[in-house]
Amino acid sequence: MRGDRGLVRLFAAVPVRGLGSSKSRLGPVLAPGEREALVARMLGGVISALRESGCAEVCVVSPDPRALKLAGRAGARPLRQRGAGLNPALEEARRQALKAGAQTLLALPADLPLLGAGDVRELLAAGSACAISPDATDSGTNALLLRPPDALPFRFGPGSFRAHLEEAAARGVELRVCRTPGLAFDLDTPADLARLRGLKRAIS
Numbered sequence: 001m002r003g004d005r006g007l008v009r010l011f012a013a014v015p016v017r018g019l020g021s022s023k024s025r026l027g028p029v030l031a032p033g034e035r036e037a038l039v040a041r042m043l044g045g046v047i048s049a050l051r052e053s054g055c056a057e058v059c060v061v062s063p064d065p066r067a068l069k070l071a072g073r074a075g076a077r078p079l080r081q082r083g084a085g086l087n088p089a090l091e092e093a094r095r096q097a098l099k100a101g102a103q104t105l106l107a108l109p110a111d112l113p114l115l116g117a118g119d120v121r122e123l124l125a126a127g128s129a130c131a132i133s134p135d136a137t138d139s140g141t142n143a144l145l146l147r148p149p150d151a152l153p154f155r156f157g158p159g160s161f162r163a164h165l166e167e168a169a170a171r172g173v174e175l176r177v178c179r180t181p182g183l184a185f186d187l188d189t190p191a192d193l194a195r196l197r198g199l200k201r202a203i204s
């Protein structure tokens with residue numbers, strides 16, 4: 001989405017650790033090649049959902065050149081991560097969003113296999129407020145929409161949902177909770193993978 005004067009209204013930051021290094025918790029149940037293919041498929045799906053929702057700038061930030069090459073081929077802007085860690089990666093993407101004059105920044109992980117354009121539009125429907133989507137256990141953060149892009153610090157990691165809510169409360173920032181099945185399901189564990197396979201069998 002571009003506002004008048006060509007400014008970027010919505011800038012999405014998608015962090016990926018790497019095609020071969022992501023989703024290590026799935027190591028016991030997937031061969032390395034299978035895990036890598038799954039990471040690539042999920043990354044492509046998240047990029048597609050963002051582009052279908054009209055997001056003008058989809059920035060994939062990663063230290064992995066192969067993930068960045070895949071991102072570029074999928075129409076995203078690849079950003080080579082310089083620092084280490086998830087929150088520093090998102091800070092590097094936030095700097096790009098601010099340079100682009102973005103009015104809104106959406107931090108969205110690459111491991112949401114059920115995400116669709118409608119889920120992104122649900123987040124954007126939060127009006128002028130910031131929005132957050134927790135994972136299915138209300139412990140992690142599966143989406144963080146910031147208006148303006150520097151409205152809140154990133155606190156991704158264990159217990160990040162509560163941490164982001166506390167940051168918003170401490171700053172008097174309105175942070176609406178947005179829940180949809182596509183935003184709540186992040187694929188982390190073998191149990192998540194079994195559930196996803198069951199869902200796909202049920203709808204096939």
Ligand SMILES: Nc1nc2c(ncn2[C@@H]2O[C@H](COP(=O)(O)OP(=O)(O)OP(=O)(O)O)[C@@H](O)[C@H]2O)c(=O)[nH]1
Pocket residue numbers: 015016017018021022023024025026061062063081084085086089109110111188
């Ligand atoms: N760029 C970048 N992305 C990261 C980093 N750590 C995690 N991510 C991404 O952030 C998202 C959520 O992180 P996790 O659910 O912990 O994913 P993960 O680290 O691949 O999973 P595990 O290896 O099983 O812990 C995923 O898309 C990860 O690829 C990092 O250090 N840099």
Ligand SMILES: C=C(OP(=O)(O)O)C(=O)O
Pocket residue numbers: 086135139140141142155156157158160161186188
């Ligand atoms: C890093 C996060 O993802 P996960 O909990 O899946 O590791 C988070 O939700 O903040």
